[in-house]
Structure formats: structure tokens, C-alpha cells
Amino acid sequence: MSEFDYDLFVIGGGSGGVRAARVAATDAGARVGLAEESRYGGTCVIRGCVPKKLMVFASEYAGIAADAGLYGWDISAGDFDWSAFSARLNGELDRLEAVYRKLLSASGVDTFDCRATVKDPHTVTLGNGEEKTAKHILIAAGGHPVRPDMPNADLGIVSDDIFHMEALPRSILIVGGGYIACEFACILHGLGVEVTLYYRGAQILRGFDEEARGLIAEEMTQRGIRIHNGTNIVEMRCAEDGETPEGLGASIQQMGDSVGDSSMGNQGSHGGGTRKGPIWVKATNGESRVFDRVLFATGRRPNTDGLGLTELGVELGRNGQVVVDDYSQTAVPSIYAIGDVTDRMNLTPVAIREAVAFVETVFNGNPTPVDHNLIPSAVFTQPELGTVGMTEEAARDQEEIEVYCTSFRPMQTAFVGKPDRVLMKLIVSKASRVVLGCHIVAPNAGEMIQLVGIAIRMGATKEDFDRTVAVHPTMSEEIVTMRKPSRSA
Numbered sequence: 001m002s003e004f005d006y007d008l009f010v011i012g013g014g015s016g017g018v019r020a021a022r023v024a025a026t027d028a029g030a031r032v033g034l035a036e037e038s039r040y041g042g043t044c045v046i047r048g049c050v051p052k053k054l055m056v057f058a059s060e061y062a063g064i065a066a067d068a069g070l071y072g073w074d075i076s077a078g079d080f081d082w083s084a085f086s087a088r089l090n091g092e093l094d095r096l097e098a099v100y101r102k103l104l105s106a107s108g109v110d111t112f113d114c115r116a117t118v119k120d121p122h123t124v125t126l127g128n129g130e131e132k133t134a135k136h137i138l139i140a141a142g143g144h145p146v147r148p149d150m151p152n153a154d155l156g157i158v159s160d161d162i163f164h165m166e167a168l169p170r171s172i173l174i175v176g177g178g179y180i181a182c183e184f185a186c187i188l189h190g191l192g193v194e195v196t197l198y199y200r201g202a203q204i205l206r207g208f209d210e211e212a213r214g215l216i217a218e219e220m221t222q223r224g225i226r227i228h229n230g231t232n233i234v235e236m237r238c239a240e241d242g243e244t245p246e247g248l249g250a251s252i253q254q255m256g257d258s259v260g261d262s263s264m265g266n267q268g269s270h271g272g273g274t275r276k277g278p279i280w281v282k283a284t285n286g287e288s289r290v291f292d293r294v295l296f297a298t299g300r301r302p303n304t305d306g307l308g309l310t311e312l313g314v315e316l317g318r319n320g321q322v323v324v325d326d327y328s329q330t331a332v333p334s335i336y337a338i339g340d341v342t343d344r345m346n347l348t349p350v351a352i353r354e355a356v357a358f359v360e361t362v363f364n365g366n367p368t369p370v371d372h373n374l375i376p377s378a379v380f381t382q383p384e385l386g387t388v389g390m391t392e393e394a395a396r397d398q399e400e401i402e403v404y405c406t407s408f409r410p411m412q413t414a415f416v417g418k419p420d421r422v423l424m425k426l427i428v429s430k431a432s433r434v435v436l437g438c439h440i441v442a443p444n445a446g447e448m449i450q451l452v453g454i455a456i457r458m459g460a461t462k463e464d465f466d467r468t469v470a471v472h473p474t475m476s477e478e479i480v481t482m483r484k485p486s487r488s489a
């Protein structure tokens with residue numbers, strides 16, 4: 001009989017925590033407990049990737065219907081019914097949450113629907129005061145969106161709140177230029193919202209390949225999103241009588257107000273974004289304007305507040321993240337952490353990899369570090385950005401490179417006279433000929449980059465790409481038909 005209640009206690013039922021619990025229980029025969037204070041599935045399933053992607057799909061239909069007319073179809077998109085869509089969306093999220101719960105119970109994992117904190121290296125305290133002991137504790141508590149530290153910031157909403165709006169606003173200011181800001185700018189624009197984006201830096205999507213960022217900004221602008229780079233919000237308050245959202249002259253009384261659902265139990269919403277009326281905003285460029293809503297997409301913070309970690313000697317970093325080694329182990333040997341709470345690479349598939357590597361290391365006696373290199377990812381803007389490996393800027397700092405690049409109007413939208421452009425780009429080492437990076441800006445770039453990622457992971461050279469016969473007619477065939485470098489650096 002073990003001296004502990006469990007071999008493993010997991011705090012957090014998101015993608016990482018659930019995977020670790022299930023694999024430890026089923027593959028390693030561990031006795032596992034898991035506590036989740038909100039909904040099973042975590043950020044990805046409940047308020048991130050999944051509902052976001054369904055909103056991406058929803059937002060594309062108006063454009064598809066408009067193009068269909070030029071392809072000979074007698075159809076039009078009509079009006080978008082947010083309540084019908086969100087009812088269906090919520091039904092889908094309920095279904096997925098039930099699947100997660102079922103997977104855990106089928107794996108023999110004991111679940112506790114409450115918050116858990118760490119009392120000592122082998123004990124967690126549940127919300128009802130009960131204590132559970134475990135040989136190992138895994139922190140997989142995720143993260144939450146944060147607002148900037150400024151007066152009245154709680155008038156703005158954060159990404160969690162988007163999914164709980166009762167109606168779409170007519171106009172929105174999005175603050176930030178990262179993944180979430182750009183994705184929601186495109187989604188909301190596609191759903192008919194007038195979108196303005198303030199980004200404090202010189203160009204949106206900092207950290208991605210510059211040419212790709214430039215094209216996405218151009219395409220977003222050309223579709224009608226107003227991007228103001230080098231601009232931030234300096235002041236905000238409730239709009240006064242007579243201050244109506246510009247260009248709309250709108251009564252916003254029709255707008256819903258039940259956003260910021262605090263029952264979601266995450267630390268990010270702070271119950272904010274619950275007001276009805278428009279918001280007056282002053283920007284760093286001196287302009288003042290009125291918007292129906294303000295969305296802060298200004299980054300995320302790990303959920304470590306009040307978990308009891310620092311008291312035990314677990315080190316937290318500057319953003320509040322749990323500091324771990326290559327094996328996801330903290331400074332307290334029995335406590336590990338994976339996923340967004342460690343703020344390494346905040347992506348669902350990475351959290352899942354970290355979960356599996358943790359079980360392999362701790363329960364299967366096979367120490368397995370997680371390789372965070374060459375991870376393909378996508379930004380679901382319109383058009384999408386798919387990326388893997390080094391940017392041109394990073395690669396040329398490292399070694400001599402050749403850049404193979406082409407930008408063109410794809411057949412499907414060129415046919416209907418749209419100016420949309422796509423970009424296919426390969427970064428190649430001059431010395432080894434290995435493809436160091438690939439960046440694609442195109443519809444469905446996320447689907448394409450997954451497959452290019454395999455070749456690059458295998459160490460493919462430019463000549464391997466050249467030897468591959470094109471699939472015609474596709475956009476992605478350009479990836480294997482670029483013969484001459486656009487430039488060397």
C-alpha cells in the first residue's frame with residue numbers, strides 16, 4: 001500500500017493536464033487525481049483554439065457567398081445571426097467538455113470539480129478543504145488574458161469574453177498586434193463588425209518573418225481593417241451623451257451586455273467588460289474616438305497566483321510562469337509543470353507533447369526532454385500564416401542564406417477579380433542546403449505548413465524540395481517550383 005493517496009495529482013484539466021492524467025493512468029497504471037476549477041478542456045477547447053476556429057469558419061461565409069455570385073451561383077449571404085451561431089457553438093463546447101470528462105473517467109482518473117492549491121511537496125488542498133497526497137504533483141493550470149495596467153481598463157473585454165457576447169458590436173477597437181489581436185480582427189471583420197486595431201510597435205505579428213507580417217498587414221488593410229501601427233490607447237472612459245461610435249451614428253442599445261462571464265472561473269476576466277454603452281478612447285496619436293467595444297489582446301499570464309508554489313520554493317519567472325528544466329521539473333523535485341503555466345511555447349500541441357514527455361520521464365523511467373525547435377504553427381488570420389523554422393531575419397544573423405520567395409494572386413480569387421495575394425517562402429542554408437524555415441501566407445496555410453513541417457523536421461534540403469513533383473494546379477506547388485533564389489544574405 002502506497003503512503004500517498006495518488007501516484008500523480010494534476011492541477012488543471014486543459015489539453016496538457018488531461019493528456020498527462022490519461023496517459024499516466026492508462027499506459028503507466030498510475031493512480032491519478034485531477035482537479036479543474038472551471039470547465040474541462042481548458043483554454044483550447046472552451047475559450048481558445050476550438051471556438052476561435054469555428055468563428056473563423058463562420059466569418060468566411062460572407063466572402064464565399066460574394067465570390068460565388070461571380071462563379072455563376074445565384075446566392076447571397078444575407079445577415080449573420082450571432083445568437084443562432086453562438087447557441088450552436090455553445091452546444092459544441094458542451095459536447096466536447098463531456099468528451100473530456102468521459103475520457104478521464106474511462107481512464108480511471110478521479111476528478112475533482114474545484115480549485116486545488118499546493119500545500120506541501122506531496123499534498124494538495126481542494127476547494128472544500130479536503131487534502132489529497134500524491135507522490136508527484138503536476139501543475140497544468142494554464143494562463144489567462146491580461147489587460148494593460150491603466151485606469152478604466154476593465155471597460156474593455158478580453159478574448160475569453162468574445163464567446164459570451166449576446167450580440168455583435170457594430171464597431172470594435174482591438175488593442176495589440178499578436179496572434180489573438182490579428183485573428184479576432186479578421187474574424188470580427190468577416191462577421192460585419194467595423195474593426196480598428198491599435199498596435200504599439202512598427203508592424204503587427206512581431207517575431208514572425210517580416211515579409212510575411214507585411215503581407216498579412218496589407219491583406220488585412222485591403223479587406224477593410226483599419227490598422228494603426230505605432231499607436232496605443234492612453235485613456236478610456238464611458239462615452240458621454242452625444243459621443244456615438246463614429247461613422248455609425250448608432251444606437252448601441254441593441255447590443256448585448258452579458259460578456260465577461262465570471263462563472264468561467266478564470267483569473268483573466270476580472271468580471272470586466274460588462275457595460276452596455278460605447279467607450280471613448282484617446283490614442284497616443286492624439287486622436288479620440290468612440291467604439292462600441294474595446295478588446296484588449298495584450299498578452300497572457302500564467303495562472304500561478306495563490307497556488308502556493310513560491311512558499312514551497314518553486315521558482316516563478318517575471319511573467320509569473322513556473323520555471324522548469326528540460327524535463328518539466330521544478331526546483332521542488334516532486335512538482336512538475338507543463339503547458340501555458342510554464343510560458344515556454346503557448347500552443348496546445350506543445351502542451352500535449354510536454355504531457356507525454358512528463359509521463360515518459362516520471363512513470364516509464366525514460367527521461368524525455370521536449371524539443372521546442374522546428375514546431376510548425378499557424379496564425380488564423382485571413383489569409384492565414386503558416387510558419388516553421390527560422391525567419392529570414394534570424395537565419396541571416398546565424399549564417400549565409402538563400403531566400404526563395406514568390407508572391408502571386410491565387411487562381412480562385414483572381415478569377416473573381418480580387419487583388420488578394422499569397423506568399424510562399426523558403427529560407428535555405430547556403431552551406432548545407434538545408435531548408436531552415438518556411439513561411440506561407442495563404443488561405444489554408446495552416447494545413448500546408450503541417451506537411452512542410454515534416455520535411456523540414458527530417459532535415460530536407462532545397463534539392464529535396466526540387467526533386468518533389470508539383471501537384472497542379474495548387475497554390476502550394478510553388479513551394480517545389482522555385483528554382484532561383486530571390487536574394488542571398
Ligand code: NDP
Pocket residue numbers: 148149175176177178179180181183199200201205206232297298299300345346347377378379380
Ligand atoms: P502575444 O504575446 O502574441 O501578443 C500580445 C500583443 O499585445 C503584442 O502585440 C504586444 O506588443 C501587445 N501588448 C502587450 N502589452 C501591451 C500594452 N500594455 N499595451 C499595448 N499593447 C500591448 O499574445 P496573445 O495574447 O495574442 O497570444 C498569447 C499566446 O497565445 C501566443 O503567444 C500564442 O502562443 C498563443 N496563441 C496561439 C494561437 C495560434 O496558435 N493560432 C492563437 C492565439 C494565441 P509587443 O509586440 O510590442 O510586445
